[in-house]
Amino acid sequence: QRILMICGEPHLPYDRPPLSKELLLTASVEESLSFRSAGWYEEQAVALGLGVRAVGLDEREMTVHLGDGSRVSYERLLIATGARPRRPRMFDGFENVTTLRTREDAARLRAALVPGTRLLVVGAGFIGQEAASAARAAGVQTTIIETASAPLQSVLGSELGTWFADLHRANGVELLLGHRVASTRGNGRLDRVMIDDGRTIGCDHVVLGVGVDPDLQWLSSTVLGGPRSGRCGVRTDVDGRSEIPGVFAAGDAAAAFEPLLERHVRGSHWESAARNGARAARAMLGLEQAPPGVSSFWSNLYGTRVHYLGHASLADAVAVDGDPERGEFTATFTSGERAVAVLLVGRPRLLPQARELLRATTEMALA
Ligand SMILES: Cc1cc2nc3c(=O)[nH]c(=O)nc-3n(C[C@H](O)[C@H](O)[C@H](O)COP(=O)(O)OP(=O)(O)OC[C@H]3O[C@@H](n4cnc5c(N)ncnc54)[C@H](O)[C@@H]3O)c2cc1C
Incomplete structure (x- = not known):
């Protein structure tokens, strides 16, 4: 397989969560932002086209047009252009x-x-x-x-x-x-x-x-960048397939179908970007998929770790356990008997448990 990654930014692919956390306080964090070294991409035979933007897609010719005037053809395309503030x-x-x-x-x-x-x-x-x-x-x-x-x-x-x-x-x-x-x-x-x-x-x-907003201007002449996707992302199935054959999408640029909510949900979290990217890759290669994971997000505020998992919008009740005044509590959102979301504040060690709870109830709901 030949893999080419085109990226508008001039840097090796890097991690964004530290940008609003430790990197705002410590410049040296910048040195550890890259996910992988340049050597890793070479070893894995992943060619990097850094500092060049995709400016158009010709889905009939299966070609992406680049900002430097060149074109690249593809057999499978992953749209992972993220979002713009x-x-x-x-x-x-x-x-x-x-x-x-x-x-x-x-x-x-x-x-x-x-x-x-x-x-x-x-x-x-x-x-x-x-x-x-x-x-x-x-x-x-x-x-x-x-x-x-x-x-x-x-x-x-x-x-x-x-x-x-x-x-x-x-x-x-x-x-x-x-x-x-x-x-x-x-x-x-x-x-x-x-x-x-x-x-x-x-x-x-x-x-x-x-x-x-999803960064999809470069797709404006295609059905994927039209008004329907403009604000909500490229709609895909759970495995990242868009409505154009051979074209997949993942991460903040995509809106993957969420079986629990029975609708497409725009990506905005690190974990789902990583997981859905991997799902799309497996779908491209015709490999078997694992069951869909639990949606989750973390944050750090004043030294307190916050985790939010699942979909509180499905809940009809919420129960809080712990000590909110001390910044250490769990809020469990339920729909009937079923846990649909968990907020953990100052309780990172309970994360595996919360994940397991939601995974079990998710599997039950989808069975
Ligand atoms: C400051 C900050 C803090 C965050 N903190 C958290 C957190 O604590 N927890 C959490 O779960 N999530 C967090 N997130 C969200 C998380 O980082 C994103 O969900 C994740 O980065 C999405 O990955 P992605 O690959 O879809 O998009 P991105 O990481 O945005 O990558 C997309 C890349 O595509 C490039 N690109 C765009 N258009 C083009 C084009 N036309 N041609 C070529 N390249 C293009 C962009 O320049 C960018 O490099 C944070 C995000 C930000 C910005």
Whole structure:
């Protein structure tokens, strides 16, 4: 088999989770970001085309067009172009506004985390919360603005969302919940924003954590990059097959069918990107598949490890066990008798158990 990996970034493929965590505090982490050495790719006969973007797909000719004017043909194609952070227009043109997706973004933000300066974080999803956590560790005055009335409310509900809000407050973050940025002011540098109740918030740097869109512009002339996929990712079956024969997709650029939810779900987590990439590879090679795994995500906030597994949207009840005040608890989401999601806070050692619980109930539900 000949494998060619085309990547728009000039670096060896690297790990993104540290970009919003330890890399914001310690530059030397950058040295250990690459998944593999250049030698590994050579040994495995994987050719790397770094620093060159795919700009088009001709599915009839089974050819990908590249930004340098060349074309490559394929027998099987995996679309794994990830996602791009959203950047509302009102933030354009300001040099001190950062999104967080690449190692360059992280380096820029790290340089801005100067003790005593003011950071405004827009959006209290995991990326925004992790940026706030790193900023506080660096001694930066930090404000988070979020439209929902609690962080992660749409995923975990109000009660648990409030726990996250309290965690930030306890660590000195000012939270503006239930508000949005109405307008921005500054000349080259954004120095203040107006929020929807008329208040003005001053800032030295801004991080945008308002979500991502699948990076599919290069497919706009195909059915995969059309309006249906634009925001939700390339729809695939559980093994990564798209509707174009020979074309697969995985990771944040894809929306794989999730049998438990009976719908396609856009990728946004590290583990599912890795697992679905491997599933797509096995499907390409006609190899047998393992049963689908449990969806899971982790985060690190103020030194506390957070794991979220499964799909809380399926739940009709949630039970909390442990000591939320000490930052050590488990929230188990259930639908009838069945566990459908687990949130572990400060309990990394219970991860295998939680995984097993959800795996068993998943298999039961799909049987
Ligand atoms: C700051 C940050 C922190 C995160 N933390 C966590 C975490 O704690 N836990 C967790 O579960 N998940 C986390 N994630 C999410 C996780 O990193 C992603 O789900 C994962 O990286 C997705 O992998 P991917 O291969 O689909 O996409 P990516 O990792 O985005 O890789 C896609 C690659 O394709 C390239 N590309 C895009 N378009 C083209 C093109 N047209 N031609 C060629 N190349 C192209 C991109 O430049 C990029 O290098 C985090 C993400 C970020 C950004």
